Amino acid sequence: MQVDHVVCAFCGCVCDDIRVTVEGGRITNARNACALGKSWFLNHGAPSDLPVARIEGKPASLDQGIEEAARCLAGARYPLIYGLSSTSCEAQRKAVALAEVSGGCIDCCTSVCHGPSGIALQGVGEPTCTLGEVKNRADLIVYWGSNPAESHPRHMTRYAVTPKGMFVPEGRKGRTVVLVDVRRTPSARAADIFLQIRPGRDFEVLWALQALVNGRKVDAASVENTGLSHEALAAMADRMMRCRFGCLFVGQGLTQTRGRHFNTSAAFLLVRSLNRHTKFALMPMRGHGNVTGVDNVLAWQTGYPFGVNFSLGYPRFNPGEYTVVDLLGRAEADAALVVAADPVASLPAKAVRRLAEIPVIALDTHESETTRCARIAFTTSTAGIHVGGTVYRMDNIPIHLRKVLDSDRPSDEEVIGRLLARVKELKAC
Ligand code: SF4
Structure with missing residues (x-):
């Protein structure tokens, strides 16, 4: 059987033109998908032999798992809900409600990838567009601190x-196509111009470009430590001003290096200045399939895109205080619910040590470092393969997922919904 117009929810490109072949209850091919997408469809489309729930590593029923996990969350003083970037908006919405009822914090993978873009957005505004506009109009593409050839293979x-x-x-x-990076990555092969800057000098380069775009004089000596000559910067500023429609795609090479949200603010301000000369937009290269979705869901539910605290009964936002690395690093969280993420494999050692000390409840479609360490682990079905739902593409366009296969595993939405109902009951008691 072939299913057309299936959506790949692996990365932020959210390609919706995949033709999936299903044979014997398994996905055997995913036409049009890149290597990452094929691997996602073929691995997640295979039946799981993990139990639906495990408590302390021992198989348990779904009801037992829900009861144990709900008691754990209801009894915690400061629970943390984290992850959510690879699940549907419907599950994310329930997770926000659960965070509110539990009186803890909710944070998503944004805080360790494009959080600085979210902070810059709030500070200076985001001059952006859709990928459809890029496809139909853009004659200048700039990738900055991003390697789409490997991270988003179909973006180009x-x-x-x-x-x-x-x-x-x-x-x-x-x-x-211009690529700006600190090293020559495989994406450089697809670029017309490669500008190699010194590590940690993004802010200086962006600020000098902004000055040039605004008609200011830039002293050649002041940019010599950036790795680029004054001539190269002036030519780049000129190219950006002369294009008909440009788009600057920023990656984690910009957001997770020295300067962080100052870097992204400088990028946003550069694009704002460019719009005095031509039409220019900026878009963060979002990694996980629905990390843009969780920012949107959190923003329309609480007013903030990540790192939200409910301990006073209303949402508060403070990156550095209510964000996952900080909450765990300071040993504040006393229980954690991790949804569709693997913090044990990806967070700093101090944060992981805290996860080892507190009860962790993990929801994932497959075995991970986090599910192995979790006190209660649920095996859930995959959004986009076993269940439908909504995800947001990196340009904030919502896209509906198609169900391709049946599964006897519950969805993230179902498990979180049941946890929410039971925690409400326990808290009322
Ligand atoms: S580019 Fe991303 S969304 Fe598109 S097929 Fe590849 S992994 Fe899937």
Whole structure:
């Protein structure tokens, strides 16, 4: 059986043109998907032999797991809910309600990837557009601190570089691609211009470009420590001002290096200045399939995109205080619910040590370092393969997931919904 227009929810590109072949209850092919997408469909489409729930490593029923996990959350003074970037918006919405009822914190993977972009957005505003506009209009593409050839393999071919657009009928020939990075990555092969800057000098380069775009004089000596000459910077500023429609895609090379939200603020301000000369937009290269969705859900439920605290009964936002690394690093959280994420494998050692000390409840579609350490682990079905739902593409466009296979595992939404109902009962008691 073949299913058309299936959505790949592995990375922020959220490609919705996948043709999936199902044979014998398994996915055997995913046409149009890149290597990452194929691996996601083929691995997550295979039946899981893990029990639906495990308590202290021993198989348990779903009801037993729910009861144990709900008691754990209801008894905690300061629980943390974390992850949520690879699940549906419907599950994310229930997780926000659970955080409110539990009186703890909710944080998502944004705080360790594009949190600085979220802070810059609040500070200076985000001049952005959709990927459809990029495809149809952009004649200048700039990737900054991003390696899409490896992280988002179809970004260039489906949206930004090679496709023919309404106002870019020549496709690749009608676009100039610039890559700015601290090292030559595989993406440089697809670029017309590669600008190699010194590590940690993004802010200086962006600020100098902004000054040039605003018609200010920039002293050659003041930019010599950036790795780029004054001539190269002036040529880049000129190229950006002369394009018809440009888009700056920023990656974690910008957000997770020295300067963090100052870097992204400088990028946003540069793009704002460019709009005095031409049409220019900026878009963060979001990694996980629905990390943009969790920012949206949190923002429309609480007013804040990540790191939200409910301990006073209303939402408060303070990155550095209510964000996962800080909460765990200071040993404040006394229980954790981890949904569709693997913090044990990805967070700093101090935060992981705290996770080893407190009861952890993990929801995931497969075995991970976190489910192995969790006191209660649930094996859930995969959003986009076994259940439908909504995800947000990196340009904030919501896209509906198609169900392809049946599964006897519950969805994240179902497990979190049941936890929410039971924690409400226990708290009322
Ligand atoms: S680019 Fe991303 S969304 Fe598209 S097929 Fe590859 S992994 Fe899936």
